[in-house]
Amino acid sequence: xxxxxxxxxxxxxxxxLGDITRVRPLAAVxxxxxxxxxxxxxxxxxxxxxDNVGIFIQHKYRSLMDHLRSGKExxxxxxxxxxxILPPAYSKLPMQxxxxxxxxxxxxLDYISQSRQKYVVISGANMIxxxxxxxxxxxxxxxxxxxxxxxxEADCDAADCSKSHVLETDAEGRVTDIREFEAIKGCRKMAxxxxxxxxxxxxxxxxxxxxxxxxxxxxHCVIKxxxxxxxxxxxxxxxxxxxxSLQSYFQHSMALLQPAIWRELFFKSGLVYxxxxxxxxxKYGATADVSNSLVAGGCHLEGxxxxxxxxxxxxxxxxxxxxxxxxxxxxxxxxGVVLDNVICDKSVRxxxxxxxxGESNYPLVIKKGRVI
Amino acid sequence: xxKKKCMAMLLAGGQGSRLGIxxxxxxxxxxxxxxxxxxxxxxxxxxxxxxxDTVGVLTQYKPLALNSYIGIGSAWDLDRxxxxxxxxxxxxxxxGGEWYxxxxxxxxxxxxxxxxxNPENVLILSGDHIYKMDYSLMxxxxxxxxxxxxxxxxxxxxxxxxxxxxxxxxxxxRIVEFEEKPKEAKSNLASxxxxxxxxKALRRQLLEDEANPASSHDFGKDVIPKMLRENxxxxxxxxSGYWKDVGTVESYWEANMDLLDExxxxxxxxxxxxxxxxxxxxxxxxxAAGSRVKNSIVSEGCMVxxxxxxxxxxxxxxxxxxxxxxxxxxxxxxxxxDQVSIDKVIVGxxxxxxxxxxxGAPCQDGRQEILVVSGDIIVPAHSQVTxxxxxxxxxxxxxxxxxxxGGSMPVKMAPNEIVKMPPQHLKIVKKxxxxxxHRTNKDGGSGGEKQ
Numbered sequence: 055x056x057x058x059x060x061x062x063x064x065x066x067x068x069x070x071l072g073d074i075t076r077v078r079p080l081a082a083v084x085x086x087x088x089x090x091x092x093x094x095x096x097x098x099x100x101x102x103x104x105d106n107v108g109i110f111i112q113h114k115y116r117s118l119m120d121h122l123r124s125g126k127e128x129x130x131x132x133x134x135x136x137x138x139i140l141p142p143a144y145s146k147l148p149m150q151x152x153x154x155x156x157x158x159x160x161x162x163l164d165y166i167s168q169s170r171q172k173y174v175v176i177s178g179a180n181m182i183x184x185x186x187x188x189x190x191x192x193x194x195x196x197x198x199x200x201x202x203x204x205x206x207e208a209d210c211d212a213a214d215c216s217k218s219h220v221l222e223t224d225a226e227g228r229v230t231d232i233r234e235f236e237a238i239k240g241c242r243k244m245a246x247x248x249x250x251x252x253x254x255x256x257x258x259x260x261x262x263x264x265x266x267x268x269x270x271x272x273x274h275c276v277i278k279x280x281x282x283x284x285x286x287x288x289x290x291x292x293x294x295x296x297x298x299s300l301q302s303y304f305q306h307s308m309a310l311l312q313p314a315i316w317r318e319l320f321f322k323s324g325l326v327y328x329x330x331x332x333x334x335x336x337k338y339g340a341t342a343d344v345s346n347s348l349v350a351g352g353c354h355l356e357g358x359x360x361x362x363x364x365x366x367x368x369x370x371x372x373x374x375x376x377x378x379x380x381x382x383x384x385x386x387x388x389x390g391v392v393l394d395n396v397i398c399d400k401s402v403r404x405x406x407x408x409x410x411x412g413e414s415n416y417p418l419v420i421k422k423g424r425v426i
Numbered sequence: 427x428x429k430k431k432c433m434a435m436l437l438a439g440g441q442g443s444r445l446g447i448x449x450x451x452x453x454x455x456x457x458x459x460x461x462x463x464x465x466x467x468x469x470x471x472x473x474x475x476x477x478x479d480t481v482g483v484l485t486q487y488k489p490l491a492l493n494s495y496i497g498i499g500s501a502w503d504l505d506r507x508x509x510x511x512x513x514x515x516x517x518x519x520x521x522g523g524e525w526y527x528x529x530x531x532x533x534x535x536x537x538x539x540x541x542x543x544n545p546e547n548v549l550i551l552s553g554d555h556i557y558k559m560d561y562s563l564m565x566x567x568x569x570x571x572x573x574x575x576x577x578x579x580x581x582x583x584x585x586x587x588x589x590x591x592x593x594x595x596x597x598x599x600r601i602v603e604f605e606e607k608p609k610e611a612k613s614n615l616a617s618x619x620x621x622x623x624x625x626k627a628l629r630r631q632l633l634e635d636e637a638n639p640a641s642s643h644d645f646g647k648d649v650i651p652k653m654l655r656e657n658x659x660x661x662x663x664x665x666s667g668y669w670k671d672v673g674t675v676e677s678y679w680e681a682n683m684d685l686l687d688e689x690x691x692x693x694x695x696x697x698x699x700x701x702x703x704x705x706x707x708x709x710x711x712x713x714a715a716g717s718r719v720k721n722s723i724v725s726e727g728c729m730v731x732x733x734x735x736x737x738x739x740x741x742x743x744x745x746x747x748x749x750x751x752x753x754x755x756x757x758x759x760x761x762x763x764d765q766v767s768i769d770k771v772i773v774g775x776x777x778x779x780x781x782x783x784x785x786g787a788p789c790q791d792g793r794q795e796i797l798v799v800s801g802d803i804i805v806p807a808h809s810q811v812t813x814x815x816x817x818x819x820x821x822x823x824x825x826x827x828x829x830x831x832g833g834s835m836p837v838k839m840a841p842n843e844i845v846k847m848p849p850q851h852l853k854i855v856k857k858x859x860x861x862x863x864h865r866t867n868k869d870g871g872s873g874g875e876k877q
Contacts, residue, residue, distance in 0.1 A: 086710070087710030313712060313714070316709065320709040327707045330705045332701075334460070334695060335462050335723045335724060335725040335726070337685075337722075339720075340721045341720075342720060345716065346713065346714060346715040348710045348713075351710070351725070352695070354695065364710070
């Protein structure tokens with residue numbers, strides 16, 4: 055029994071991934087051939103023995119509900135605890151406007167305070183990594199921290215860092231500064247936006263925020279309390295893919311084509327679970343030519359595929375050439391098509407002979423369901 | 427209880443001894459098939475797709491993997507409040523218990539189970555055929571014809587009639603005669619081993635058959651001939667489509683290879699009639715630069731660096747650089763190191779093939795035998811294997827279903843994690859030309875009786 059509950063908290067701008075997040079929350083963005091981004095955080099929690107997970111959702115959550123359903127695939131369809139999908143409950147708020155994630159937490163405060171676990175981990179849903187929360191909890195207990203903040207190594211000069219939080223720690227690992235939207239020169243510690251604390255502290259912070267009219271968890275609960283509370287940084291040495299833009303999505307998707315990263319992200323401290331689709335295995339035809347690519351189940355390949363990721367049920371016809379691209383579920387690429395640096399959202403059909411090209415730092419996105 | 431129009435009883439206890447090494451550790455219906463399935467998936471999925479929600483699965487021989495695979499039937503949506511899937515092994519009663527003596531006896535011993543659902547009709551199936559069939563159409567036919575029994579038949583080539591139970595029918599498709607493996611067949615309609623019986627009629631027949639000491643308690647040999655003698659109304663239901671009994675290593679291999687056929691009649695990729703199975707949580711497979719895969723089926727979790735042609739690759743298979751695999755079936759968790767060549771071989775799960783090994787029977791008169799390499803063994807580096815390879819251990823142990831267990835590392839990611847087998851259990855031909863001992867474990871050791 056793990057004495058910790060999990061909260062997956064979605065506080066995100068709608069336009070993170072442009073057209074891809076226009077139809078779904080970031081958590082439900084398809085990734086890695088058969089997953090949604092939330093699968094990683096959720097599986098990490100389950101593999102760490104956490105069996106009470108609340109997912110706080112905000113808008114356009116149909117696709118996420120459809121994906122998670124009862125939580126059975128993550129072993130979270132339980133009699134006690136299990137998966138809780140918590141939609142915003144505006145009526146409980148003193149003001150009507152929804153301004154931030156703390157309001158959502160406050161609206162569902164009953165769920166949090168009534169849970170049996172002593173500790174809580176609160177995390178976003180857009181972090182691609184594979185680790186065990188047990189290590190983090192142990193670290194948290196050992197250091198006697200009020201809050202443990204996980205961080206990974208990142209190049210903070212990169213454009214993506216502008217949407218992240220970076221933190222500074224002293225020699226003992228205590229967090230001395232956290233800043234948003236501003237790179238701290240020379241700092242390589244990117245907050246993973248995963249925080250471990252006692253549940254009582256979380257409840258106290260939520261109440262305090264609401265009473266002062268504050269609403270942003272990281273800004274008002276963590277950053278504001280940086281001096282008052284003992285916040286320790288926990289370094290996760292493994293691969294961390296934080297998906298906050300189209301570029302980071304594309305980059306961290308393509309990273310899966312490195313066998314070492316493929317192994318780490320899918321197997322290291324546990325398997326990654328996702329909704330089962332009962333696709334038959336993929337079929338390679340006589341003219342298939344596939345190299346350095348990731349292919350999910352149910353694909354039918356006759357053409358040439360290079361440095362690409364194919365989701366479940368994709369068809370690549372004879373004479374088509376797909377390179378440096380991501381083709382999501384049920385995509386059909388007809389004969390003679392050439393794709394380069396293209397992301398096809400779900401159920402896209404590219405008809406014969408079309409040539410589409412994006413750039414490696416600016417992939418071309420084809421909207422869900424489009425026929426080109 | 428609510429009366430069921432039809433429930434199914436699935437005979438899954440047979441040993442399948444003609445599959446040799448493949449059924450050394452597991453029951454035939456649990457033998458992996460087609461890259462991710464088990465043979466029984468086809469029948470169970472047919473049940474689900476046909477709207478049959480109550481299925482009794484009769485197990486007997488080495489049931490561990492089969493039982494844990496079926497579980498509560500959730501993979502086929504057969505975890506139901508009223509009905510669902512029930513695994514029915516033989517059990518001990520007040521007057522002692524016994525093994526299922528035959529197919530009819532297996533049903534008879536579960537009379538109370540069937541009565542519990544009070545069905546109008548009972549569908550009898552076997553768990554070792556590869557096909558897609560809508561049983562609801564057959565049931566409709568059975569009801570319209572007001573038959574006591576309906577037997578599904580398929581046209582087989584005339585030259586093969588001597589291998590099947592042949593039904594001779596009149597113009598109305600009423601069965602007038604049944605011949606088991608006839609030398610001179612009068613018809614080419616072969617029984618598919620799929621029956622729908624009116625439960626009242628069958629119930630009486632089973633009790634009468636049970637009381638007959640001369641009977642072998644088999645549907646084909648005893649019950650159906652007796653019903654014919656008593657002039658009960660039995661009709662043939664003609665089925666056309668893909669149907670294959672995977673009873674031998676050859677037919678098992680062929681049925682797998684049929685999936686590679688561009689116009690495969692099985693239509694595995696037809697989304698309206700899916701074959702459901704337990705899905706191990708595995709990532710998409712990785713095709714490295716320099717890999718070449720043609721006319722093959724590859725499952726999730728694999729890593730491929732070498733060449734694969736006309737083959738079926740199950741989940742979690744690692745195929746190293748310079749490897750050439752042709753016309754083969756590679757089961758889950760097999761690790762193949764660099765420069766290995768494999769031709770027309772069925773490699774059992776979790777086997778480690780060391781660098782440079784060559785596996786494949788020699789070509790004789792343009793024909794090549796199918797080799798079977800059993801699971802959980804190590805094929806030494808640079809060895810040449812030209813005969814079946816098995817551990818030679820007594821088959822008292824059973825295969826578990828750990829590949830489907832979640833939460834753990836996939837079994838055997840790195841070669842050094844593979845359990846080493848004592849060398850005396852390996853029959854290896856180091857050099858071609860040495861006498862070869864065939865170990866197919868045909869007798870299967872101490873397993874239960876055949877159903």
